[in-house]
Amino acid sequence: MSMSPNISSLLIATSNPGKIEEMRGLLAEHPVVLHGLEDFPGVEEVDETGRTFSDNSELKAIGYALQTGSYTLAD
Numbered sequence: 001m002s003m004s005p006n007i008s009s010l011l012i013a014t015s016n017p018g019k020i021e022e023m024r025g026l027l028a029e030h031p032v033v034l035h036g037l038e039d040f041p042g043v044e045e046v047d048e049t050g051r052t053f054s055d056n057s058e059l060k061a062i063g064y065a066l067q068t069g070s071y072t073l074a075d
Contacts, residue, residue, distance in 0.1 A: 013074035
């Protein structure tokens with residue numbers, strides 16, 4: 001039995017439509033609806049104050065997830 005969460009919706013933490021389309025292509029075989037930041041009006045931009053790209057990705061994923069209540073993928 002799988003213990004993975006059943007994710008039906010995923011926020012891609014970007015306003016870049018090209019990145020969202022790229023992710024749609026990569027996840028096309030999976031039953032998940034992808035959203036971009038434009039789908040969440042009023043969301044405040046998360047400051048990238050980390051020391052590394054990885055730190056900033058984590059800050060953005062957590063920051064946008066907390067604001068939207070959505071599972072979030074950030075780069």
